[in-house]
Amino acid sequence: MPLFEQHPLRQTLNDEVHARPPVPLQTPEFVTYLAFLHTEDSADAEAAHLCQLAEQLGLPAPQTASGHVFLDAGDFRLKWERHHEFTSYTFVRRIETTDTAGEHALIEVPANWRQDIPGLLIVATHIELRSIQEVSPETVLSQYSPTGMNSIASQVADGAGWVFTDFQIADGFSRFLVLDDSLTPRQAGRTVQRLLEIETYRVMALLAFPVAKEVRARLSQAEGELADLMDNMGDAGSPEDERHVLGHLTRLAADVERSVARTAFRFGAAAAYYGLVRQRIDDLREVRVSGYPTMREFMQRRLAPAIDTCATTARRQEDLSGRIARSSQLLRTRVDVELERQNQALLAQMNTRSRLQLRLQETVEGLSVVAITYYGSQLVQYIAKGAKDLIAPVTPEIATAVSIPIIAGLVALGLRRMRRQLAAEESGAGHDGGH
Template sequence: MHPLHASLHNELHARPSIYFDGPAILHHFAFLQESVQRSALLNQLAEAADIRMETSAAQQIVDCQHLTLKWEQHTEFFTLTVMQHIDADTPQWPSPPTLLKPLLEENAQAIVSATLLRIESAHQWAGSVEDYGFDHPTGSRVAGNDATIWSDFQLNENHINRLLLVNNSLDRYRLGRMARRLFDIETYRMMAMLGLPEAKHLSHELAQYEQQLTTLSTQHAEQQQAAPEPLFKSLTALSAQLERCGAQTRQRFSATEAYARIVFTRIEELREERLGDYPRLGTFILRRFQPAVRYCAAMSQRLETLAASATRLNDLLRTRAQVEIEVQNSKILNSLNERTSSQLKIQKAVEGLSIIVISYYLFSLFKLGLQSLNALGAEISPLTAAAVIAPLSIGILSAIAWRIQRVKKH
């Protein structure tokens, strides 16, 4: 077997739900912490509950003090779920268990999502959603009308969101999965919303960068004769700023998109049906959640578009500079051609003069030779002298010309 076969297969069982029978109260917290901080939190939890925690595991479900604790480690966050059964003395919306209070107080700044879910049976609940303190509640029948969910999505004095699930016929397994879906919606919704502040901050930066790019584009269009170096420097600085923005926000916006897809999937899994005149739970969430997700996606797309525009302007400037360089090179080549042509003409003139001079010296030498022969008493007729001197001169001049051409060729 492949060394990763068992671990990859066991991913199917990596995120189990807490299975329980209602009525019950579930507290769910999500902590935005790094791995080192998670280890400290788990050690704190183990000390408070007096149980052993497997800090290297992805999740764990343990029972202690009539409570069921479940923790999970995710890529960016850590979740803790606590389930307790309801009895006659349990408040309608109780505070977290006493053993968790020190842990929650110490890590309060890291809590990104806090949800309180109350589960009651259909024949035991108060019968009216107003009795649970909801203000302008939303509600839906879910899971094929086997349960009803209520909430007003208003944080209480402890900054906790409250949900009420009225169970008609869900067994313990379906009840556990339904609770997990609701917690996933709240947790991943809040994790996705972390991209919204960055998107708003990025919007102000992009407005400035768009103005700069517009100015540079105008200068490029209207100042074709100006030197491109200042534009290159400004555009390079702008591209560096856009790349910095992309590096800072790319991961957050990608995470927002991924978390939003999980929220959309979990809402679909609820299989909601309308409950009277109340707005549906999923519709209420999506109506306010989707615009934020789309805003983050729009900012990401706006940044990519701006970076692409800067790249195109950079390409135009490079093309313009390249054309100018080619024009300069063409002028230089033309100047070199003219110089070469002049040099060839001068060289031809020198070659002609050289042949003339050499011819002059040859005839002078032949004349001296003939005069010397006449002085010695050897009479040579002019016709004979011409017959001898002419071919010889032509041969010598031809050899000299051939030698000059060979030197030029090399």
């Protein structure tokens, strides 16, 4: 087979889909699951904490770079997985005939180690896997009230197993009972993993619900403020009033966009987690037990309304942001039109002043011709008086009279030529500036 140049991530991407298989379970087993939200430094501390457990158990130090570790300590097994927002610890212990009621998979885990697990506990669940020979479904159902809405019972894996839970927290843990009718070890492992994922993603999705309630209160206030600003915009009687309203709109837009930025991830994560919950319920392949709600019905009744509230709040927030943006654009357009009108009026005043200045300049130029002609004729008169013997029979008065129109014409031609040169220079400068 010829060798091809491979993408550097080909093997990594291929291994990713095989990296987190469910732990096969041999009935009967105890399973305890803990999920911890990441804090500022908890993710960095998890690797050292796992190595500490391995050292206590006499096992090789685990490699945590892949984000998943499996440790077999003999008395118990540990599956560790790091996710984006949380890290999960799944402990599995074989149920012995000597175990008494109320025991679980954490009994053999060093207490000082599990008390120091980094992060904030968000999910804690005990699962007990038994065969129907040990515990019959009829016995469990007889202990439940058929009218108890929190009691969930259903068959899973097309009838190969039974699941019982109430999603209540007692002594810090929620609890599931899984009865094995004809589950293979891998089927049992997949069923338990799906139940743990449903419990985890259900709680993670609900993290957005308090955020939605807080945002809804702010949205109601912001919507009322926007309505008042729109009324003020309609009543604005001057550009100053419109600028004042625009300032308030800009501040309101900043507040709403800040809220969108802070909550967009949480609302998006809630929708994604809810989608995973529904997918895992589909994977269970539930069969309804008469008189009891299934897990799907429970989620539709209890979880779906909260998720719908989050989705509605997110859409309402985005809609408000768009309305504020459109209102701001409308007001800016009004302000720009008013500024343009003022600029046109100012330009008209400047044109009027320019015309007046030009007329005044022409008047001054006319007076300048007269003044220069007067002083020039006086000079001619002085010269003529000094040279009257040389210019006889022309008298100084005649010479002065003759010089007046000549001087006036020369001065007028000179000023006219100067204006033409200045106009040509100004026109040339304007043309160069345009390029």
